[in-house]
Amino acid sequence: MSYYDLLPRPLSELLAEHPYIEDFLSSFGLEVEPGQESLQDYLVNLNPDLLEDLGIGAEQLQQSLHDFINGMLALDDPLDQVNSLTLIGGFNKSGTAENLELTLKPGEVICIVGPTGSGKSRLLADIEWVAQGDTPTGRKILINGEVPDSKWRFSTEHKLVAQLSQNMNFVMDLSAEEFVRMHAESRLVTEPEKKVEMILKQANELAGETFLPDTPITSLSGGQSRALMIADMACLSKSPIVLIDEIENAGIDRKKALDLLMREEKIVLMATHDPILALMGDKRLVIKNGGIARIIEASAAERKNLIALEELDNKLLALRNRIRSGETLESI
Amino acid sequence: MRFLTVSGPPSSGKTSVILRVIEALQTRQRKIGVVKFDCLLTEDDQLYAKKGVLVKKGLSGALCPDHYFVSNIEACVTWGHENDCAYLISESAGLCNRCSPHINEITAVCVIDNLSGINTPRKIGPMLKSADIVVITKGDIVSQAEREVFASRVKQVNPGAVIMHVNGITGQGAFELTSLFEEASDIETLKGKTLRFSMPSALCSYCLGETRIGEEHQTGNIRKMDI
Numbered sequence: 001m002s003y004y005d006l007l008p009r010p011l012s013e014l015l016a017e018h019p020y021i022e023d024f025l026s027s028f029g030l031e032v033e034p035g036q037e038s039l040q041d042y043l044v045n046l047n048p049d050l051l052e053d054l055g056i057g058a059e060q061l062q063q064s065l066h067d068f069i070n071g072m073l074a075l076d077d078p079l080d081q082v083n084s085l086t087l088i089g090g091f092n093k094s095g096t097a098e099n100l101e102l103t104l105k106p107g108e109v110i111c112i113v114g115p116t117g118s119g120k121s122r123l124l125a126d127i128e129w130v131a132q133g134d135t136p137t138g139r140k141i142l143i144n145g146e147v148p149d150s151k152w153r154f155s156t157e158h159k160l161v162a163q164l165s166q167n168m169n170f171v172m173d174l175s176a177e178e179f180v181r182m183h184a185e186s187r188l189v190t191e192p193e194k195k196v197e198m199i200l201k202q203a204n205e206l207a208g209e210t211f212l213p214d215t216p217i218t219s220l221s222g223g224q225s226r227a228l229m230i231a232d233m234a235c236l237s238k239s240p241i242v243l244i245d246e247i248e249n250a251g252i253d254r255k256k257a258l259d260l261l262m263r264e265e266k267i268v269l270m271a272t273h274d275p276i277l278a279l280m281g282d283k284r285l286v287i288k289n290g291g292i293a294r295i296i297e298a299s300a301a302e303r304k305n306l307i308a309l310e311e312l313d314n315k316l317l318a319l320r321n322r323i324r325s326g327e328t329l330e331s332i
Numbered sequence: 333m334r335f336l337t338v339s340g341p342p343s344s345g346k347t348s349v350i351l352r353v354i355e356a357l358q359t360r361q362r363k364i365g366v367v368k369f370d371c372l373l374t375e376d377d378q379l380y381a382k383k384g385v386l387v388k389k390g391l392s393g394a395l396c397p398d399h400y401f402v403s404n405i406e407a408c409v410t411w412g413h414e415n416d417c418a419y420l421i422s423e424s425a426g427l428c429n430r431c432s433p434h435i436n437e438i439t440a441v442c443v444i445d446n447l448s449g450i451n452t453p454r455k456i457g458p459m460l461k462s463a464d465i466v467v468i469t470k471g472d473i474v475s476q477a478e479r480e481v482f483a484s485r486v487k488q489v490n491p492g493a494v495i496m497h498v499n500g501i502t503g504q505g506a507f508e509l510t511s512l513f514e515e516a517s518d519i520e521t522l523k524g525k526t527l528r529f530s531m532p533s534a535l536c537s538y539c540l541g542e543t544r545i546g547e548e549h550q551t552g553n554i555r556k557m558d559i
Contacts, residue, residue, distance in 0.1 A: 003485055023488065024488055027453075027485075027488050027489050028454075029454075040396075052390065052530065053462065054457075055430050055432075055457030055458050056457070056458065056461055057529060060461070060462060060529075063492060064489070064490065064491050064492060065491075067491035067492040068487075068488065068491035071487070071491055081536065090479070121502075121504065124507075125504060125508075129508055134511065135507060136507065136508045148555075153508075154494050154495075154496075164476050165471075165472065165475070165476055167472055167473060167474065168474065168475045169473060169474055169475060170474065170478055171446070171473070171474055171478065172450055172478055172481070179477070179478075179481070180499075182450075182478075182481050183477050183480060183481050186455055186481055186484035186485075227473065228477075229475050229477055231478060232477050233476065241443065268539060282550075326477065
């Protein structure tokens with residue numbers, strides 16, 4: 001089905017089946033009635049003076065609607081399955097070859113460690129851009145063992161990578177529920193109400209302090225914002241690869257957060273210096289001077305220490321909660 | 333010479349984005365010219381000059397800025413061509429949201445920022461709606477989900493454009509944007525080219541300097557609100 005199949009159909013049917021058409025037209029300042037008129041006739045009969053006042057030409061409006069409808073219809077296409085992501089090494093800042101080929105599979109968690117400015121963000125950007133030796137590092141990324149279609153680079157419908165950046169601020173004037181609904185609607189998910197409910201529930205399970213659906217997003221705490229974004233990413237994002245730029249440890253259950261993302265069978269790459277998150281990963285890429293200097297596989301001894309670290313963390317968390325509820329810490 | 337028009341609301345990050353692209357183009361040994369259009373004052377030409385690129389500044393003063401743009405841009409292109417620029421970038425702010433400097437067959441870029449509010453993409457006219465590339469800035473200040481919601485709002489009003497996120501401070505995304513600049517059309521002159529969309533006009537007594545308010549002072553192309 002495409003734009004041209006929709007053109008001869010009456011607006012009454014189209015607006016009911018594809019409500020985003022009305023949304024599209026209203027974003028240009030146009031009104032539309034669900035009558036017997038076909039979409040084609042509606043477009044042809046638009047008053048050119050009105051269009052000029054609205055700042056759009058008839059031809060361009062039709063072209064935009066064509067692109068928009070086809071983009072929306074493409075959301076229904078089955079996603080290309082990503083079974084593996086292969087990273088072929090390039091060069092560090094001094095031009096030394098990285099000499100590596102690393103293949104990642106869904107469900108794996110790879111940690112990226114290294115000091116500020118060492119090139120962690122560049123590595124994440126190379127993956128997001130599906131680099132083909134055309135970035136400053138000369139790295140190459142293969143999907144399912146092959147050079148991927150360049151559509152991955154620009155598609156907003158089928159993004160290869162969802163990125164959770166360090167910054168979790170909000171500036172929009174919306175409640176948590178309204179915001180998640182708007183996000184779900186922009187992804188055209190089926191049954192958005194259910195998704196919204198699920199995301200808010202998951203977020204509250206991750207956050208140290210709970211929040212209500214009508215809490216304005218701008219007044220969420222740092223931990224609550226992070227929890228909301230992680231739940232949102234796990235439940236809404238169809239992208240098979242997740243890049244995380246550090247999950248700060250305040251006010252959020254990091255282990256539960258990571259478990260939630262792993263459950264969705266995604267390839268998770270995470271820049272972190274948090275010992276618990278780092279040990280939960282399958283591998284650690286050590287970045288130095290712009291290049292991957294070393295790959296560390298989590299050993300049995302490390303895994304054992306993870307348990308001790310988690311106990312330590314839980315202890316700190318309990319102390320934090322005591323402080324929050326106004327207790328003293330004279331005995332710990 | 334590759335020529336691109338870059339526009340966007342005031343303070344959206346046009347200059348920063350262009351500077352980051354210039355840095356990336358310079359590593360590829362390209363000679364670059366920039367024409368900066370503004371109304372009253374700009375010091376951005378110094379920022380460009382510091383990067384070692386050729387720069388021309390145009391201040392429209394008491395004239396409509398986009399009309400000023402269109403009556404000068406042809407000469408600017410000739411200037412860039414005569415100076416052997418491999419790239420010429422024009423930067424202008426869309427001040428009334430109805431103006432647009434974009435020219436048919438010339439790569440058109442619109443810069444808009446995440447902080448401007450979710451309804452802003454709808455409020456901006458042909459400057460955004462007819463651009464080939466939309467650059468969204470200040471993404472580091474908001475969360476991923478908010479970036480996505482904002483991008484989907486942009487996509488709604490310009491579904492055919494390539495939408496990119498660029499951080500004007502760190503330069504993240506600028507390298508990728510530069511690869512799109514490298515595909516811009518190669519031209520020698522703007523002769524025979526047309527604007528993508530007509531510019532807003534008034535031609536009334538106030539265009540000619542009238543300051544007095546009142547029915548009797550209004551002549552020419554006047555439109556009345558329905559009150």
